[in-house]
Amino acid sequence: MPHGTDDTHPISLPDKPALEGLEEKWKARWQEAGTYRFDRSRARADVFSIDTPPPTVSGSLHVGHVFSYTHTDIIARFHRMRGKAVFYPMGWDDNGLPTERRVQNYYGVRCDPSLPYEAAFQPPDKPGKHPIPVSRPNFIELCVRLTAEDEKEFERLWRHLGLSVDWSMTYATIDRKSQRVSQTAFLRELKRDTVYQLEAPTLWDIDFRTAVAQAELEDREQPGAYHRIRFQVAGSAYVEIETTRPELIPACVALVAHPDDERYRPLFGKNVVTPLFGLEVPVKAHRLADPEKGSGVAMICTFGDITDVTWWRELSLPVRAVILPNGAFRQVQFGDPGWESRDAARAQQFYDALANLQPIKARGVIVEQLRQSGDLIGEPKPITHPVKFYQKGDRPLEIVTSRQWFIKTVDYSEALLARGRELQWHPEYMRHRYENWVNGLAGDWCISRQRFFGVPFPVWYPIRADGTLDYERPILPPESRLPVDPSTDVPDGYRADQRGKPNGFAGDPDIMDTWATSSLTPQVISGWLDDPDLFSRVFPMDLRPQAHDIIRTWLFTTVLRAELEHHVLPWSHTAISGFITDPDRKKMSKSKGNVVTPFGLLQEHGADGVRYWAASARPGGDTVFDPALPSQMKIGRRLAIKILNAARFALLQTDPRGAITEPLDRGMLSALADLVEDCTRQLDAYEYSRVLERTEAFFWAFCDDYLELVKSRRYGDFGSEGAASANSAMLVALSTLLRLFAPFLPFVTEEVWSWWRPGSVHTATWPAGDEVVAAIGGRDDQALAVREATQGALAEVRRIKSLLKKPTKAVIARAVLPAAFAGLQPAARDFQAATHIRDLQFGDVAEAQLEFAEEPAA
RNA sequence: GGGCGGUUAGCUCAGUGGUAGAGCAUCGGCUUUACACGCCGGGUGUCACAGGUUCGAAUCCUGUACCGCCCACCA
16 A cells, blocks of 8 residues: 555654654664664675774764764665665774773773783772783773773764664674684785785884884974085085984985986995094985985985985995984994994094984984084074874884884785775765875885784794794794784693793784774674674675775775785775864864864754754765854754654644545655655765755745645645545655655654654655655646646745735735746646635736735635 | 865855756744744845856866865975
């Protein structure tokens, strides 16, 4: 039976419908009824699977969260209504540095991976003055304990916002399953030689004391200065260089100029002497040296920046490192191998003033030394220049040589570009970000971090008789043992007391980069290792929603891991959301204090109101959030209230019902069918904002024009057949509009649906144009024309009445309308009743001619 | 330096070849039996700029400017 004409379900209407309390009511009922539970009996073709971003739970909730997660939920709800089994789990990203920092402060502990695990360890009630050292597994337990609270708060927000997540399926990026997936993928990649270990110069944060990856860099404008410094060529001949980092002069291993630079050609192959320290360094030629920069000749240090690394590698230069992992200048003995100075005593005197200093302090000291020695030419010229930082770091990155794990990326550039082309991007232009990144890959992905809270590398190393580690023959666990923590677990064939002893073993002390786990979210949630049946039904997945700032990290690495492990694209679509910005169009950030807590907004505007605001933003676009301005949320709330009232009106009187014969009814439904077709197309293309806008426009006209025009007839003024036509049409329209709105405004639509329809609107069938016009035996073009003429004429009469300041009820004894509106004649009865026109004529007039009667309408 | 978005009413923004739109704000009117958390109406624009294609351009092409973002080996 077509919807809307079902007589079997009783209608129960509230006297005064309201939005208050709908969230509490429906989120509980949805949970109870399992409305959003994933049906894992369905075949892959009937599944829509979503790789939802796990929010960083240690971060604060902010308005950006409700924004982008609403977009995904709209898509999820749409596909669910189209009959798909929606696989929509939620994860929590509790991995990584922010959590680690919080745990240290909250519990007053410090991770020491050399300690053994203590099962009975409990942190003190209050953090003490001195942090308590704990083992890595103990530390991870505390991280899990603390983040569990954060996760509850996020879940509360998501449920209140109405996300249609299946809450029986949650995961955390540090849970055992995630660890097992990460370690298994790592071991398999290691066996395939797509993972390798290398001692090499690595980007290094001196505060966190860890390696960081290219993807985690950001440039920040910093004040600096060019220092012009002379190097002695011979006798009184000097060559001058410019540098922003004069403190690295002791680490200088060469000078470099462009091979075609005539000024320096005579120097190539010769040695010069570094100022202060008297070290002989060669002058080299390399194409990356830019004659336009500085004096055209540059100092190569180990290591000042990434270019230094390139030069060092390609020119086969020695290492002369001065900066320790904590950023301090290390002790150096001049005269030792590699530090043969022309005047070791003098060099030592200068250098000793630098030892133990941090780079910025050392710079001040050395500038003064250079000034006094006469090697500083002129005064430093202040500039502002971009400097590389770790995204979460506070001081510029250094480059330090260390042993790290890498996943190969550069070798797979072509394959990854092809996957990027295969992926369907919404919006399409975000594809360029990915291509930019892949084309700019400078080196393989460093995945090891010298931190504690994260997934450990499942690797031990044999200790030789002389106590050194044998990195060439790592000891690997079988996959069946995973996950392991090599800092406390013992490799097969060894005893625990052999840890750290000659001929014993040592665990790899590092953990994986957080993205090394996050890049496997499709595998984690799809049951890659432990649930092949589920895996076959949901993987490769349908959708990865995420923000554009993590295309180079999360999206890229996920594509990479799926390529390495499965040789497939991990999902067919990605929907990229924009940012919430503050009124200055800057990205919102906690440090600027402009973060708005979402619970207050939900309280004030209702979940549907907040969702309306989120859904109004076009896909991928940044949206300004100004708490000081009246927002779209108010409009959304108003729309939700209007839906309540309009539905109540339609349902107040549903009898008689019968054939839909009247032109206005048929025209309205024909237009609605067009709307439905359009909305379906747009949602298929992820253009949710258009769907909301168009549905809303239709709905508002439905209320203010259609309902007003048919009111009289509906009340029975023109007999029961006319009333039956109106009632039946109204019910079809209501049912259809509720379903179109359902993905956007899940609470109010569910409330109204519950007044008269069985089941949930969210598992009802998404409307189809054919279904809408089935009630009138097909789309009716003539009726559409009548509707259009009637609406035009209605606007015209309203305009004249308003200009003349006539009350709505004023009776018009005689009206002559422009002939263009004559098409309304089949609906003249409805039209005249709504406009109180007694005698209606059409003529050659430019605007409506109205003669008002003396008496008001009855 | 390369790339990507944006520039439309006072504000926030729709609008991808056919008479310039919505909401908010503002002003005026309406006690109308679903809704005053409502309804009707008015005013408001060199569609950033300059060329080009076209019968016709906010829309397509070329270039410029400004805003924002991404990327880059930034001495």
